[in-house]
Amino acid sequence: MVGFMNKVTAALLPAAPEAILDWIFSTLLQAYSLVFTLMGIPFLCIITTTMYNLYFSPLAKVLGPWYTTIPGFWLNLKLITRDRTRSVYELHRKYGPFVRISPDQVAIADVPSARTVHSVIDTFSKLIWLKDIFRGLDTMVRIIDYHEYVPRRKALGPGFSNTNLKVMEPILHKNIDTFNLKVKTELEEKGKIEIYYWLELAITNILGVCYGKDFGLIDIGGHDDFIKSLFTALFTYTARGKTPFIGLVEYLLSYIPHSELQWLINSNNRLTARGLEYVTSRFKPERWENPTKAMETALMPFGGLSRLCPAKNLAMMKLRLIAAKVVKECGDMTPADSCTDESLGFEELTALLPKTHKCEFQRKLPVPMAAR
Incomplete structure (x- = not known):
């Protein structure tokens, strides 16, 4: 040299x-x-x-592959490939109900233990990085201390009780009727509809109405600037929680005079200004036709007792009304040929989504006379 x-x-x-x-x-x-x-x-x-x-480490005795102990490696990799949930499930199959998935995180696939974690005693605090990823937003999601969380939860909870939600029912009917009209119109015009997209618009718009803002997403057939900022912010929040030195990266990128890049970085600011285990790898809804007590106990899509989602009743009301009205008024729909088990396999971003981000339906084909 x-x-x-x-x-x-x-x-x-x-x-x-x-x-x-x-x-x-x-x-x-x-x-x-x-x-x-x-x-x-x-x-x-x-x-x-x-x-x-x-x-x-205190978690050194917890079973798991050695590479999950590398800081910021395995979970970030699975986040990038959008395969975290399935990969953690495979680790549970190999190592059992308790498996180490990062230097400071343990995944639990044991119902009694999961319910203990989510019990009203709440001896398990939320992840500390929630304060960082939601910085700039004073929201319950980023409150780590349970005693600080409880008063807000009690203040917000009654508004989403079944009794108070009856007041919201006419508004839900109006939005769902508009949704059904769009579905029927597109079916008549094109013979096929991407129903996942319209469901996303309808549900997002209903949430906005509940908080006092009708975005008119179903009428315009797309997202306005605020909703685009919301989804972009969810992406940046995820990146903040999973990417080392993301604060420094954001700071350096903020000095690059590129309009689209600045729009991405400032999505959180726009939101602030506007104000606001039961694991399965297959879509198999018929498993819930006759659920066992164990299945009902294990199902916690809205979180556990200590951190139960305040909008649980609203979500269930929306699902029931949408399902009933779609079946009643658009009963001649059937899954399109593109809607397969493979396309409905999920990927994980900020939520579990169909791999293709689509769920197409078409009109039922008439049954030939000879087959009747």
């Missing part, structure tokens, strides 16, 4: 005095050493932290 550096320096400055060449060579060598030292420090930190996580 030294001989190579001498040849390079001599080639660039053949007539320079020997003292200058020595100075240039020495400076380049120091810079070279500094670069490799700086590159080695993060690598050494990762190795040291991994060894601690693997052998000395």
Whole structure:
């Protein structure tokens, strides 16, 4: 390496005095050493932290693959590939109901333990990085301390009780009727409809109405700027919670004068200004035709007792009304040929979504006379 550096320096400055060449060579060598030292420090930190996580951490005795102890590696990789839920499920199949999935996280696939975690005693706090990913928004989601959370939950809860939601029912009917009209119109015009997209618009618009803002998403057939900012912010929130040094990255990117990049970074600010285990890899709703007590106990789509989603009753009301009205008024629909078990396999982003982000329906084909 030294001989190579001498040849390079001599080639660039053949007539320079020997003292200058020595100075240039020495400076380049120091810079070279500094670069490799700086590159080695993060690598050494990762190795040291991994060894601690693997052998000395309080979670060292929890079963799991060794590579989940590498800081910010395995979970981030599965987040990028949108395959976290299925991958964690596979680890449970291999290691049992308790499996380590990161240096400081354990996944639980044991119903009594999961209910203990979500009990009203709430001895298990929420993840501390929730404060960082939702910074700028004063919302219940980012409250870590249970005693701080309880008063807000009690204040908000009555508004979503079944009694009070009766007042909202006419508004829900209006939105769902508009949704059904769009579905029927598109079916008549095109013979096929991408119902997932229209359901997303309808449900998002109903949520907005409940908080005092009708965005008119079903009428315009798309998202307005606020809703686009909302979905973009959900993406950035996820990145904040899963990406090391994301704060520094956001700070550096904020100085790049690119309109689309700045729109992405400032999605959180626009929101602030406007104000606001039962694992299965198959879509098989018929499993709930005759659910067992164990299945009902294990089902916690709205969280547990200590952090139960306040909008649970609203969500169930929407699902019941949409299902009933769609079946009654659009009963001639059937899944399109593109709607297969493979297309309905899920991927994980900020929620579980169909892999194709589509769920197409078409009109039922008439049954031939000979087949009747």
